[in-house]
Ligand code: TRP
């Protein structure tokens with residue numbers, strides 16, 4: 001029997017002891033590092049006078065234990081690799097506990113705790129990595145002031161970094177040196193960080209709103225300093241924006257970012273010392289795409305924003321994870337919207353939510369934004385906690401208005417600075433600041449599943465009255481069959497026959513604030529008076545709520561929205577929905593052996609939108625981009641046949657390509673790059689439109705020529721990879737594709753982040769043959785199975801981005817993937833568990849593939865010695 005280690009929210013209770021200060025001393029050795037932790041603590045008033053001190057570890061080796069400087073006798077404590085229990089501690093007095101542990105950073109392939117790769121020591125402590133360094137109260141509600149002394153070989157590790165301010169640096173005369181860092185801010189252990197090694201650095205400065213000078217440093221591998229400039233620029237813009245938008249000022253005298261190449265996730269907000277996956281720092285025009293630039297800007301901002309939302313105010317326990325992550329994603333989204341084009345940024349968010357969060361919320365791994373139990377917290381760093389959590393904060397802002405939201409957030413910072421708090425505490429601040437009752441609204445945090453809104457309308461011309469009936473249902477999710485109605489703030493636009501917004505003279509049937517309808521019941525009819533002509537109704541403008549909408553409005557009305565809606569998010573959404581309908585119908589036709597209706601009305605809209613110079617190029621590019629095969633599969637939702645989808649999409653794509661050929665050629669020619677590269681959003685938008693047009697042009701001509709020309713003449717990575725993708729995906733066997741791929745491989749030899757793009761382009765070539773290519777690429781000298789970026793770029797991209805290849809009808813794709821997961825799980829459990837979620841929607845496949853997929857997941861589950869992370873995921877996937 002496996003021990004049930006499920007953690008429950010209801011079991012929360014504070015620790016018996018309070019930690020005041022922690023003084024850590026690291027003697028860094030590649031295979032043997034000694035950690036001395038001196039903890040000043042005392043019994044919590046009210047805790048039992050004889051309660052033992054119970055600390056956690058993970059794979060630790062104890063090398064010494066002392067109480068107030070005297071070694072502890074063995075009968076005073078119990079110790080295993082993951083537990084340290086000390087008895088007979090003072091009832092009232094403060095005491096100092098000294099714990100020495102031995103760890104091996106080189107053997108640490110999990111990349112959690114202290115690890116050494118590529119000659120760099122670095123740490124990842126969130127969520128439960130600190131316990132792999134020393135025994136501790138490794139939980140977010142234990143806040144302490146830390147000092148950190150690092151001793152290491154000076155030649156190999158000229159750089160010794162930790163949180164806070166450098167207070168001492170000394171040569172030890174024996175080839176080693178030491179550095180001591182003090183962090184004056186109380187923090188939980190998950191925000192601890194240490195970096196040592198030899199790195200290049202760029203430095204800049206920021207003057208805060210109160211006039212303090214902050215030193216900014218970004219550390220990267222030698223030779224890469226020239227690629228850190230955009231991250232630095234993003235950091236300065238983030239600091240300024242957080243002051244202006246939310247009144248948040250940075251608090252230490254130095255802010256450091258270190259980019260490392262082996263990192264499980266995107267980045268980590270350690271106090272004063274953010275550690276990043278290098279793909280989210282390094283960029284120059286020759287090696288990074290516009291999407292890379294946008295991600296770097298967003299993630300640098302995200303981690304910086306955590307300094308207030310996460311660090312100064314942290315979570316009481318990990319069930320509250322969305323308190324910091326959802327809110328910080330929301331702040332990041334708002335930052336991106338202010339730096340770039342707001343509607344374009346919003347459309348990208350909607351696409352991401354639908355592609356990742358909706359399937360999670362509708363599948364076996366569904367959970368509320370604030371879960372009530374977990375087996376492995378690592379598996380709860382999900383798009384539900386992050387992105388849906390962000391949407392919930394956005395809805396609070398919609399309900400309260402921007403000013404009310406700001407007031408509530410100001411109160412949150414004032415009331416809870418220095419605290420470890422709950423989502424209830426967060427909500428209470430908005431209630432107290434505005435007087436609005438959010439008790440019904442708060443259900444968004446507790447109920448899983450994506451609500452479906454069904455709408456119908458009736459318009460009476462004689463009275464000028466429009467009634468709009470909205471009903472909501474949320475499908476059942478694991479462990480939660482019955483759902484309650486939510487408070488859904490829905491932005492609505494009424495669009496007149498000539499495309500203008502119409503204002504009702506009055507309305508009834510439910511609360512309305514401006515253009516926001518507050519749907520709170522299972523069904524409500526909103527009645528609008530004073531509507532002079534039959535309106536087209538645009539629902540969920542700006543994607544004001546993370547819901548699905550079903551509204552059978554006339555095609556004429558939908559075309560009105562697609563052509564004239566002033567809210568560009570809703571306009572894109574309608575164009576996208578029309579395309580999805582055409583593509584789903586075409587798929588059904590392929591399956592039935594009927595001719596495909598490629599729908600000339602759809603091509604007309606896409607082409608007209610692409611040509612419309614009143615619209616910004618980035619938006620036109622979005623409109624022109626057909627839903628992906630994955631998008632279509634999600635729309636069809638059951639008995640999905642990836643092969644039929646592929647053929648249907650190609651047919652529709654070709655039809656649009658032929659009918660718009662002249663437009664596409666004109667766009668490709670007129671949007672040619674001139675002048676030096678700039679990563680700004682406008683320039684990126686022009687490149688996006690040009691490359692979208694290029695894909696159509698190439699298909700219209702049934703020749704790789706245009707893409708080949710574009711590849712050869714590309715002056716930046718955005719254009720280069722776009723051309724390479726078209727060549728490889730549309731004409732995989734052409735000499736042009738083969739030569740471009742080989743040219744790219746040679747040209748970027750020794751550039752792992754660029755070769756990741758090369759791996760991904762090939763892993764996502766549609767068709768059954770790609771599996772062999774992926775297997776072969778795993779033998780490429782540029783591939784490294786120990787590096788999460790390489791693994792995700794090749795194996796991850798194949799599983800998540802190649803519906804026809806991965807879902808081969810013979811199951812070979814699943815088998816390959818399962819073998820990879822089983823082989824990699826012992827090395828890096830965080831990575832394999834996350835990758836495994838690629839198969840979470842297997843129940844949506846047609847019966848043949850579904851059965852084969854299930855068999856492979858079951859084969860994984862049969863292994864006795866899976867990591868807890870992977871065990872948790874596969875068991876939940878099979879349970880539903
Ligand atoms: N807190 C990080 C963020 O900014 C997420 C993160 C980074 C993380 N590394 C991790 C979470 C390792 C779990 C495990 O979103």
Ligand code: ZN
Pocket residue numbers: 302306324325328
């Ligand atoms: Zn975060």
